[in-house]
Amino acid sequence: MPDSEHELRSYGRRRGRKPSPRQSGLLQDDLPRLTFDPASPPQGFKQTWLEIGFGGGEHLLWQARHNPDVALIGCEPFEDGVIKVLTAITTDDLKNIRLHMGDARDVVRSIPAASIDRAFILFPDPWPKRKHRKRRLVNSSLLALLANVMRTGAELRIGTDIGDYARTMLEAFAIEPRFVWQADSPEDWRIRPSDWPETRYEAKAVREGRNRYYLRFLRA
Ligand SMILES: C[S@@+](CC[C@H](N)C(=O)[O-])C[C@H]1O[C@@H](n2cnc3c(N)ncnc32)[C@H](O)[C@@H]1O
Numbered sequence: 296m297p298d299s300e301h302e303l304r305s306y307g308r309r310r311g312r313k314p315s316p317r318q319s320g321l322l323q324d325d326l327p328r329l330t331f332d333p334a335s336p337p338q339g340f341k342q343t344w345l346e347i348g349f350g351g352g353e354h355l356l357w358q359a360r361h362n363p364d365v366a367l368i369g370c371e372p373f374e375d376g377v378i379k380v381l382t383a384i385t386t387d388d389l390k391n392i393r394l395h396m397g398d399a400r401d402v403v404r405s406i407p408a409a410s411i412d413r414a415f416i417l418f419p420d421p422w423p424k425r426k427h428r429k430r431r432l433v434n435s436s437l438l439a440l441l442a443n444v445m446r447t448g449a450e451l452r453i454g455t456d457i458g459d460y461a462r463t464m465l466e467a468f469a470i471e472p473r474f475v476w477q478a479d480s481p482e483d484w485r486i487r488p489s490d491w492p493e494t495r496y497e498a499k500a501v502r503e504g505r506n507r508y509y510l511r512f513l514r515a
Contacts, residue, residue, distance in 0.1 A: 299400060305432040306348070306398075306420060311375040321381040322374070329384060331368045331393035333405040340366035340391060342412035345444075347399040347419075348432070350496055352380035354417055357492040359392050365412075367392050370399035400440060409446040417454045418496040431460060435467045442473035445514040450477075452491060453510045456500035461508040474512040484508050 314322060336343070342365045349355040355369045369392060371377055377396045384392055395402045419432045433453060441451060451474060455461050468474050478484050487493070487509045493501075500507055 299398075299404065302398075302400060302436075303430045304398075305422075305430050306372050309372050309374060311373070314374070314378060318378045318382075321378060321385065325381050325385055326377065326394065326396065329381065329392065329394050331395050331402060333402070333407075336406075336410075337366035337391070337393055340364055342366070343368065343410060344413040344415070345399075345402075345411050346370065346415045346417070348416060349380065350376050350418075350494060352376055352383065353494045354415065354492055355380060355392065356383050356389075358415075359389050360387075361490070363391055365391060368395065368402065369393070370395040370397070370402055372397050400437065403437075403440045403444055406444050408443050411441075411445045412449050414441060414445060414449070414451045415453075417452070417494050418456060418500070419453075419460075421455070421457045421460060423457070428463075431463070433460070433464045433467065435471060438467055438471045438474065442471060442514060447514055449514040451512045451514070453512075454487075454491075454494075454497060454507060455510075456497070456505040456507050458506065458508070461510065464510065468512060473515050475515050477511040477513060484510055 344358065344365055345368045346355045347370050349369045349371045355367060359367050369380060374396065377394060380392065380394065383389065416433060422428055422430045445451065453464060468476055491509065497507060
């Protein structure tokens with residue numbers, strides 16, 4: 296089993312601008328009660344979904360609003376993204392989001408086997424320089440962790456705009472028999488499903504003319 300002490304950091308900065316007093320209030324007063332606690336998981340929801348690296352929260356919030364009967368665990372170490380989601384949760388009184396401001400791998404290690412019904416990793420940091428590629432989040436270690444916590448039939452969705460990252464992801468999936476790639480034709484990975492809203496990072500990839508790859512796997 297991969298072990299957190301030997302894991303490389305897969306994210307960039309944790310903080311952008313200094314939070315305003317209102318934002319500091321959200322972090323101090325609201326984040327603690329909305330932080331995911333594996334000892335006390337959200338109750339009364341028909342499923343639990345996990346988003347790793349939600350960035351500005353566009354996808355997490357869309358899914359939470361469209362699926363009020365699903366509990367969503369959102370993980371993101373970047374404080375500014377967490378503040379955006381906290382603002383939306385408190386403004387719109389969203390009941391079905393729990394947050395982890397930190398490395399998602401810590402959450403995945405803390406939750407019971409077969410407890411996640413769907414997981415999303417949308418446009419993970421590309422780490423384009425060759426010497427940094429070992430920092431890429433989606434690798435065989437992460438897949439082993441996710442395979443443990445996803446129930447049979449659960450779906451894992453991954454998006455990327457980096458061709459060689461898509462290729463190394465698929466190589467990692469090819470040697471993990473617990474995930475089966477759902478692709479019969481190129482449309483299956485070229486076209487984003489309608490219940491997969493565009494994220495901010497994806498919009499940038501579109502503007503800059505990069506291809507996007509939408510990969511879907513089922514836990515066998
Ligand atoms: C390129 S951004 C994409 C953000 C968003 N998913 C989107 O599509 O706009 C990748 C995000 O993953 C986060 N991230 C990287 N490693 C992570 C980890 N181990 N756990 C949770 N989030 C992580 C980064 O902080 C960053 O916000």
